[in-house]
Amino acid sequence: MAVNRGTEAYDLSLFEARPAKVxxxxxxxxxxKEQQRRRAIQSFLNTLATICVAxxxxxxxxxxxxxxxxxxxxDDQINDLQKRITILQSEKIRLxxxxxxxxxxxxxxxxxxxxxxxxxxESSQIQYIESENSDKAEVAEDxxxxxxxxxGSAIEKFFTQLAYLFE
Amino acid sequence: MAKKAGTKATTKAxxxxxxxxxxxxxxxxxxxxxxxxxxxxxxxxxxxxxxREKAVEQQMSDSIISPKRGTIYDAKMTVLAQSATVWTxxxxxxxxxxxxxxxxxxxxxxKLLDVDRxxxxxxxxxxxxxxxxxxxxxxxxLRNALSQWIQENKLVGVxxxxxxxxxxxxxxxxxxxxxxxxxxxxxxxxxxxxxxxxTLAGKPGRIVTAKxxxxxxxxxxxxxxxxxxxxxxxxLVLTIDSAVQYYAEKYLEIAVKETGxxxxxxxxxxxxxxxxxxxxxxxxxxxxxxxxxxxxxDTLAKIALLSGDEKSAALKKAREEQWVNKPISDYYDPGxxxxxxxxxxxxxxxxxxxxxxxxxxxxxxxxxRYIKCHKTTGHGSLDFAGALSQSCNPAFMEIGQKIGAxxxxxxxxxxxxxxxxxxxxxxxxxxxxxxxxxxxxxxxLNLSVASFxxxxxxxxxxxxxxxxxxxxxxxxxxxxxxxxxxDSNGNVISNTEPVVKRQVISENTSKRISxxxxxxxxxxxxxxxxxxxxxxxxxxxxxxxxDKNVANKTKDVVASFAGFAPADNPKYAILVMLDEPQTAIxxxxxxxxxxxxxxxxxxxxxLGVEPAYTEEEKAAMDRTxxxxxxxxxxxxxxxxxxxxLKYQVVGNGDxxxxxxxxxxxxxxxxxxxxxxxxxxxxxxxxxVPDFRGKTMNQANIAAANAKLxxxxxxxxxxxxxxxxxxxxxxxxxxxxxxTVVKVSFxxxxxxx
Numbered sequence: 001m002a003v004n005r006g007t008e009a010y011d012l013s014l015f016e017a018r019p020a021k022v023x024x025x026x027x028x029x030x031x032x033k034e035q036q037r038r039r040a041i042q043s044f045l046n047t048l049a050t051i052c053v054a055x056x057x058x059x060x061x062x063x064x065x066x067x068x069x070x071x072x073x074x075d076d077q078i079n080d081l082q083k084r085i086t087i088l089q090s091e092k093i094r095l096x097x098x099x100x101x102x103x104x105x106x107x108x109x110x111x112x113x114x115x116x117x118x119x120x121x122e123s124s125q126i127q128y129i130e131s132e133n134s135d136k137a138e139v140a141e142d143x144x145x146x147x148x149x150x151x152g153s154a155i156e157k158f159f160t161q162l163a164y165l166f167e
Numbered sequence: 168m169a170k171k172a173g174t175k176a177t178t179k180a181x182x183x184x185x186x187x188x189x190x191x192x193x194x195x196x197x198x199x200x201x202x203x204x205x206x207x208x209x210x211x212x213x214x215x216x217x218x219r220e221k222a223v224e225q226q227m228s229d230s231i232i233s234p235k236r237g238t239i240y241d242a243k244m245t246v247l248a249q250s251a252t253v254w255t256x257x258x259x260x261x262x263x264x265x266x267x268x269x270x271x272x273x274x275x276x277x278k279l280l281d282v283d284r285x286x287x288x289x290x291x292x293x294x295x296x297x298x299x300x301x302x303x304x305x306x307x308x309l310r311n312a313l314s315q316w317i318q319e320n321k322l323v324g325v326x327x328x329x330x331x332x333x334x335x336x337x338x339x340x341x342x343x344x345x346x347x348x349x350x351x352x353x354x355x356x357x358x359x360x361x362x363x364x365x366t367l368a369g370k371p372g373r374i375v376t377a378k379x380x381x382x383x384x385x386x387x388x389x390x391x392x393x394x395x396x397x398x399x400x401x402x403l404v405l406t407i408d409s410a411v412q413y414y415a416e417k418y419l420e421i422a423v424k425e426t427g428x429x430x431x432x433x434x435x436x437x438x439x440x441x442x443x444x445x446x447x448x449x450x451x452x453x454x455x456x457x458x459x460x461x462x463x464x465d466t467l468a469k470i471a472l473l474s475g476d477e478k479s480a481a482l483k484k485a486r487e488e489q490w491v492n493k494p495i496s497d498y499y500d501p502g503x504x505x506x507x508x509x510x511x512x513x514x515x516x517x518x519x520x521x522x523x524x525x526x527x528x529x530x531x532x533x534x535x536r537y538i539k540c541h542k543t544t545g546h547g548s549l550d551f552a553g554a555l556s557q558s559c560n561p562a563f564m565e566i567g568q569k570i571g572a573x574x575x576x577x578x579x580x581x582x583x584x585x586x587x588x589x590x591x592x593x594x595x596x597x598x599x600x601x602x603x604x605x606x607x608x609x610x611x612l613n614l615s616v617a618s619f620x621x622x623x624x625x626x627x628x629x630x631x632x633x634x635x636x637x638x639x640x641x642x643x644x645x646x647x648x649x650x651x652x653x654d655s656n657g658n659v660i661s662n663t664e665p666v667v668k669r670q671v672i673s674e675n676t677s678k679r680i681s682x683x684x685x686x687x688x689x690x691x692x693x694x695x696x697x698x699x700x701x702x703x704x705x706x707x708x709x710x711x712x713x714d715k716n717v718a719n720k721t722k723d724v725v726a727s728f729a730g731f732a733p734a735d736n737p738k739y740a741i742l743v744m745l746d747e748p749q750t751a752i753x754x755x756x757x758x759x760x761x762x763x764x765x766x767x768x769x770x771x772x773x774l775g776v777e778p779a780y781t782e783e784e785k786a787a788m789d790r791t792x793x794x795x796x797x798x799x800x801x802x803x804x805x806x807x808x809x810x811x812l813k814y815q816v817v818g819n820g821d822x823x824x825x826x827x828x829x830x831x832x833x834x835x836x837x838x839x840x841x842x843x844x845x846x847x848x849x850x851x852x853x854x855v856p857d858f859r860g861k862t863m864n865q866a867n868i869a870a871a872n873a874k875l876x877x878x879x880x881x882x883x884x885x886x887x888x889x890x891x892x893x894x895x896x897x898x899x900x901x902x903x904x905x906t907v908v909k910v911s912f913x914x915x916x917x918x919x
Contacts, residue, residue, distance in 0.1 A: 093251035100337035124789035
């Protein structure tokens with residue numbers, strides 16, 4: 001402890017650090033227990049939350065990775081299929097080209113003539129049928145109704161002329 | 168003290184030197200600022216587009232998607248040209264590790280890909296190169312085999328197989344001069360492929376992708392990719408019918424070979440009422456699948472004797488010559504075919520009639536020059552139709568002189584001989600006044616010569632267009648080969664309508680000339696073009712290649728025939744042109760008209776033109792042999808007699824065991840059917856005589872002596888002066904009695 005020996009107006013020793021006074025407190029065991037329990041629960045909850053968040057993050061990241069892998073796989077599949085389509089289209093054209101060459105009129109004629117011994121149709125093998133210059137059609141007369149029709153038209157004519165006279 | 172000193176220091180004014188330094192620094196800063204601002208202005212304003220492009224180039228990767236080239240179809244939608252994906256093999260020699268691998272690559276791939284081993288080995292030695300083309304445009308089976316070989320030999324880093332397009336021409340040489348071909352970059356280089364390049368090529372697409380500073384793809388969140396799809400090319404539907412084209416090429420090829428034409432031959436078939444080209448043939452030609460290969464063996468043999476630059480130049484010239492589409496690109500003197508048009512002018516102007524009279528003494532003196540007729544002894548007295556039919560030069564000189572230069576030139580222009588026809592094809596020859604006489608140049612001598620088709624030049628397409636005008640009632644049509652343009656989904660986006668350029672002559676004149684040309688085929692100078700039932704009309708021509716002959720002291724000619732059918736209702740016109748035939752007889756009527764006859768006799772029935780036989784033709788028509796095998800001899804005899812056929816019985820049996828010709832076979836009227844009635848005598852044979860060069864009577868006698876039947880082709884009604892040209896069974900061959908031998912006859916009239 002500093003001793004005031006000087007004549008200065010200020011006792012600076014009062015501001016020097018002094019050892020703390022030890023006070024013995026009576027332990028509240030119940031409270032301590034409660035606090036411990038709370039701390040344990042809190043700690044557990046914290047851990048659980050961390051695990052959950054970590055799991056969620058893992059799931060999300062995993063799903064992202066899976067979706068990207070899936071996308072890449074699908075991209076590859078599309079590319080493969082497109083290549084396959086291109087190849088098949090190319091093959092189709094190549095084979096149809098080959099077929100066209102084999103079935104061209106030149107090839108068919110040569111094969112028919114040289115291998116099958118066929119010959120072109122001659123005019124003598126065609127039979128021409130004589131027909132009259134213009135077509136004629138015969139229509140059967142409806143004999144049953146001809147009298148009635150004539151009578152009907154005569155009456156109609158009579159009334160038409162009558163109407164004309166009175167107009 | 169310190170405060171004082173400090174006050175002194177801060178209040179001290181800058182020295183002059185300090186001012187100077189400050190000003191200098193400021194000036195430098197201002198200059199820098201002006202420089203930077205100026206450069207910024209230039210970059211941001213003046214060169215903004217350039218730098219923007221550069222930035223986009225750096226940030227974006229741009230790959231091209233090639234469009235598929237359009238297809239070319241014929242009139243019946245048969246594919247004539249189409250594109251398909253193929254593959255090109257690229258090698259990176261700098262990835263080849265050792266000599267052993269190089270040798271293996273050269274040995275294996277030279278066999279697998281059919282390439283030169285030494286050249287391939289030389290490519291493997293280019294160790295700094297990463298791009299050496301091993302083979303371009305291989306097809307799928309070969310690509311598969313190559314992929315397998317690469318995997319097996321663990322050479323994935325050395326080879327790349329990249330996609331490419333190949334143009335296929337499934338019918339090979341057919342219409343090759345019309346179609347043209349494409350180059351290695353799939354651009355049209357010749358023919359329709361070049362003329363319709365923009366239509367067929369389509370528009371390339373693009374895939375634009377954002378890149379990072381290292382040129383790699385960005386992260387997926389930042390990734391940017393935009394695809395602009397390629398627009399496939401449109402397709403062409405031609406007016407050309409591949410069947411008629413085949414008939415034209417088949418008979419033209421035979422004629423070119425048989426007559427030894429040194430400057431090829433051409434055929435055009437045209438629809439006279441629309442101007443649509445049904446066939447356009449050139450022989451010799453080329454295969455558009457392999458256009459660089461010279462097809463003419465004679466030319467190849469000549470080139471093989473050369474070496475170095477001379478050989479390269481000869482190869483180039485030969486290739487260019489074989490690619491030329493003769494019907495539209497070559498000029499020729501039309502010769503007597505042109506008399507058709509001189510006659511049309513004369514009738515149209517009423518200067519002559521069918522009964523106008525001429526007298527040919529074998530030539531005519533014009534301005535102190537004596538111009539000969541092809542018949543130097545003279546035709547004697549002729550009427551107008553006879554002058555055309557007999558192709559009399561003096562008569563036509565007289566007609567031309569009476570028409571006069573002004574009218575002659577008016578119709579010459581009217582028929583389209585002074586301009587291009589405007590056909591939708593590449594390289595139609597330019598028509599300049601160097602090729603023909605202008606009105607001023609048509610003095611009496613030039614007019615006289617031009618009246619029978621000499622000393623001026625036309626193209627075959629001009630000639631057939633003019634002939635179609637004579638046939639169709641006087642309308643000059645614009646010829647065309649593309650009927651429709653289809654988009655990549657097959658929708659029609661344009662359709663060609665016939666275009667009438669002008670009325671050249673009246674319908675009446677057209678009918679009168681058509682009748683005269685039909686008479687020319689029925690018994691005049693063009694009778695080798697006669698087809699029973701089809702009423703062909705036409706005119707032959709044999710023109711001297713005057714300019715070439717004078718320069719080279721040769722006597723080359725062009726033999727041609729132009730005509731149409733049916734004469735009373737014209738539908739199709741044909742032009743046959745044989746350039747520089749080398750045979751002894753080389754008149755148009757003798758060598759060109761039979762080609763037209765053969766082509767049209769197959770093409771007309773195919774095109775749906777019905778034959779209409781005269782009573783005379785019906786009476787002369789061949790018969791079909793009835794089936795008498797298995798019948799009693801007496802019954803067979805009756806049946807044959809009813810069919811106007813004779814018979815010869817071999818053996819003493821009473822039942823017909825075998826007959827020659829067999830049932831259904833064609834046999835000439837009054838032909839003999841041999842009836843075999845005994846098993847032991849079924850194989851009686853005879854030797855086929857050589858009919859070639861014989862007249863019809865002589866051939867009939869030879870056939871009767873050999874107990875053969877003679878089936879005649881190529882003859883009109885009046886056939887006494889024709890001679891046999893070819894026969895279906897080789898002379899000296901042993902055949903059964905009664906066999907039918909088909910013999911082709913040709914008239915050898917010396918009519919130009």
